[in-house]
Amino acid sequence: MLLQANDTFWLWQFLGRLHPLLVHFPIGLLCVALILEIIDWRGKSNKLRAGIQILIWIGAGSAVFAVIFGWLLASQGDYGGDSLEIHRWAGITTMVLSVIAAFSFQKHYLKVYRSFLFLTVFGVTFAGHYGAMLTHGDDYISSVLPSAQKLEAATTEVDFIANNTGELNDQQIQDLNVEVRTILAHNCYNCHGEAKSKGDLRLNTKEGIMKGGESGSIIVKGHPDQSEIIRRVSLPKTDKEAMPTKGKRLTEREIKVLQYWIEKGAVWPDKEKSIYRVAALEPRMPQVPAPTGNLKKPIDLIVNTYFVKNKASWKPVVDDRTYIRRVYLDIIGLLPPPEKVESFVSDPRPDKRELLAKELLDRNDDYAQHWMSFWNDALRNDYSGTGYITGGRFDITKWLYKSLQVNKPYNWFVKELISPSQESSGFIKGIKWRGTINSSQRTEMQAAQNVSQVLLGLNLKCASCHDSFISDWKLEDSYAFANIFADTLLEINRCDKPTGKIAGTKMLFPELGEISIDQSTEKRLRQLADFLVQPKDGRLYRTLVNRVWAQLMGRGIVEPVDMMDNIPWSEDLLDWLASDFVANGYDMKKLIYTIVTSNTYQLPSSSVKEAGDIMANEYKFSGMVRRRLTAEQFTDAISVAFNPVYADSAVVTKLLPDGMQKKLPFARAGFVKNDPFLTSLGRPNRETVSTSRTSQANLLQALELTNGNKFTETLKTGSKQWRAKYPTSELLVTALYKKSLGRAPLPKEIAVAKRILGSSPSDEGIQDLMWAIALVPEFQLIY
Structure with a gap:
């Protein structure tokens, strides 16, 4: 903790330290502009216009300089951590909002300008809050509250x-x-x-x-x-x-x-206990509680024990319309057809939900087309992007599709990824970047990082540059594991500087076996694959079932899903799912069936007040977390409900096995190249592993859904088809609601729709109605 002189050029240091001064210009001026705007909200005069204009432009300009100088200040190394990153990007967002507000004012777009002015002042406040936290500490505001003082006192009192x-x-x-x-x-x-x-x-x-x-x-x-x-x-x-x-x-x-x-003498034991939790490697089959009441399935019985412990009670399961929409979207990624919804609702059979789940899981092609996106994210497989033009990257699309279509057992799925054929080799080969790259991004290191993250739920990325700050993994561990994938042994680089040391080969978990350095890379990979898929590698199977649970329930049993050493909210449930998965032949579909037919899956969805609450240590499970449709689900829903020719089927023709594309009523979004529309809805850049997507709406998404050309053109084309098929408003509205929301419209919804459409529906009116339906939470969310 001894201070050293900063090596940054003095001028950049000086300009950086002007950041706190400059940042008060947008805070003061933009807030004053908002106050004047509120005063003149309904005024017809232009008395305040000139003054507001000056404040807006100066505020926007100073916001730009505040961001530049703030970046210089951050680069001096005096600040760090999550608070810095939040402050940095909140400041940049505020700058963009202020510039948009200024230009909107200039163009006389009054409603747009006022909206962005409100957002700008909110952004300034938010960014300023995190700036204060950086300067004065995370508890700068909260520490003076009575609750915080009581908590501090209580914590101190009970501490030994x-x-x-x-x-x-x-x-x-x-x-x-x-x-x-x-x-x-x-x-x-x-x-x-x-x-x-x-x-x-x-x-x-x-x-x-x-x-x-x-x-x-x-x-x-x-x-x-x-x-x-x-x-x-x-x-x-x-x-x-x-x-x-x-x-x-x-x-x-x-x-x-x-x-x-x-x-007490600064005692530091020679045999140190890790400061980080390390989850058990071996599998464990917990005892399932005895059936009680109407609860008979193991998942429900384990969750019931959790509910009793946490003084929670079971809620009635969701109705048939909610269940069929939920399970359709989760298993095959599509909206249920209206006739299927009505048939299911009227079906009197007590086991109809189990039968529906089996029926959907038997739709092998639809299942594969939906789950492709989940695995594309995790295995960083895509159809375009860095590396494909130069031959430094290989896709695994056909292998992955076929593996999902035939429901390949997960142990073989993993073995073919690690000890690959030509078709499945793209995952561990990584991306061969052009030009000079960091040592931690060599293809062998990428293989070590990606295998450990995706299959074992642990982070080797920090330990690929230096000893990890967030776990006990060391730099030598990463290089020894990476050497299993290497043709020649790698020299250890610490923070991109050669150390002169050469690592051997070593499994991350030596209990699973030892891999000799004196054999070919091909044999090492085969041996690694055999070791990892052993039933005694409980971590491999816990990681998989946790990912699937998170995909279906909106939150993993362990969060984040890539940090499997974190404490699960129910260790018994995690261990039972993993052990049952192995006992059932590593069958992915059986795992999904087990989850979606449980009462636990059928509980009403819940929501969180803040995005961060879902990751909180004190999180309490109460049912599925309500979540937004993924980019692919939303796009396919638009195709199903409004316009079945959304995507370019020519792309799909190249990707699917011969003849498969002929069976598609429309091109599934999971098979099209990424574009601005899909990006705005959250489809990630797959140049790195992505194992979770945010379910929160954002400004980019709002702009794309209100002004995006692709979405607009899709609805415009669809409106012509609907007008040709339904010449009267009432028939059209009823059919549209059933197709998109799985139900008939309410009387008040019919009245509103008729006002939009008029007595004789026009293309523009139908387009407006489609747009309105597509934006309602009932369409965008999985309840």
């Missing part, structure tokens, strides 16, 4: 630190040491860790912290008041010697923990 004045036992020493190293890891390792040791000070080892740095010792055992580390972390944020310099400051409690630790 406050209650123990005598000698510590071995367990207490271990717990205290883990807590101290957690504080140091989260706040100090960026500057004083394995990869970077400012002031020759390392805080990630016993030897390093006891030795101190260039300025000498930082710890005086038994005397926190004489210890330099305590002095530095206790200084005000504005003091040039205050530590840490990046992101938030240590909390009062964290400082007390460090003081207590030093007071």
Whole structure:
């Protein structure tokens, strides 16, 4: 934690430090402009127009300079962490909004201008809040609230630190040491860790912290008041010697923990317990509770135990219309036909939901066409993009489609990805980037990172450059695993600098087996595939069932889904699903069937107030999380409901097996090349692995759905077809609602639709009605 001189050119440092000054211009001027706009909201005069115009343009201009100077300030390395990134992008978004508001004002688009002015002021407020957090700490505002003060007091009171004045036992020493190293890891390792040791000070080892740095010792055992580390972390944020310099400051409690630790002799056990949770590798089949009431299926019985423990109760399952739409979209990605909905609703059979799930899973081509998008994201397979033109990338589309179509057992699916044929080799071959690249992006390192992330739910990306800050994985581990995929052994590069060391070959989990360095790459890959798919590799199968659960339920049992060492909300449910999956022959469709026929899946959907709540440690499961249709689902829904010629079928002809494209009523969106419309709806760039998509609406999506040319033209073409088929308004409205929403319109909806259409429907009126239906939550969400 010793301060060093910054090597950045002085002028950039000077301009960067003008950022706080400049950022107050848009805050002040734009807020004043909004106040004047509100005052003159219904005014007909132009008395305030000139003044508002000046404020808007100066505010927008200063927002641009604030972003530029803020970027310079951030590059000096004085700040870091998630708060910086949120502040950075919130500031950029605010700048864009302010410029749009200014131009809208200039063009006299009054409604557009006022809307963007409101958004700009909100953006300034939001960005400013995170700026204050960077300067004063994450709890700058919340720390003064009574609730925060009570929580701090309560936390301190129950901690054994406050209650123990005598000698510590071995367990207490271990717990205290883990807590101290957690504080140091989260706040100090960026500057004083394995990869970077400012002031020759390392805080990630016993030897390093006891030795101190260039300025000498930082710890005086038994005397926190004489210890330099305590002095530095206790200084005000504005003091040039205050530590840490990046992101938030240590909390009062964290400082007390460090003081207590030093007071007790700064004990650092030789046999260290990891500060990070490591999930068990081996499988476990938990005991399923006995049936109770109408609950008989294992998923429901395990969830019932969870509900009892958390004092939650079961809600009635969703109605038939909700279920059929949900299960259609989840299994084959399409809206159910109106006649199928009515038939299902009137079907009296008690097992009709199980029969429907089987029927949909037996539609092999529809199933494969839908789940292609899920696996394309995870296996970073796409139809265009970086690498294809230069031959530095290979697609696996036909292999993947056929594997899904025939429901290839997952263990063979994995084996063919890791020990591949020519058709399936694109996944581990990665992207051969043009020009000079970072050592951590060599194709062998990409293979190690992608296999570990997708199949094992662990992050090797940090450990591909230096020892990880978020896990116990070391740089040597990443290189040893990458060498399994390499034709020649790789020299270890730390932060892109050669170390002169050569790693051998090693499994990430040696318990699964050892791979000899003295054999061909092909044999090593075959051996790796055999080791990974063993039934005793519980992690492989937990990762898969967790991904499928997240896809169907809106949230994984473990979140994020790529961090399988995190605590699941139900360990028994995760372990049972994985063990049952193996016992049922690694059958993906049986896994999906087991989930979608459970009462748990059929519970009413729930929502979260904030996007971040879904990842919160205190998350409580209550049912499926309501989610937005994916880009492909939404596009296919438009095709089904309004216009069945949305996509370019010529693309599909090249991708699907011979003759398959002839069976398609329209080109499924999962098989078309990415375009601005799909991007706006959340389809990712597949140059890297993507295992989750945000379900939150955003500004880009709103703009594309209101002004996008492709969407507009699609509805325009569809309106002509509907007008030719339904010459009267009432018939058209009824048919349109059944086709798009799976139900007849309500009387008030018919009345509104008739006002839009008139007595004789026009192309423009039908187009407006389609657009209105496509934007309602009932169409866009899976309930």
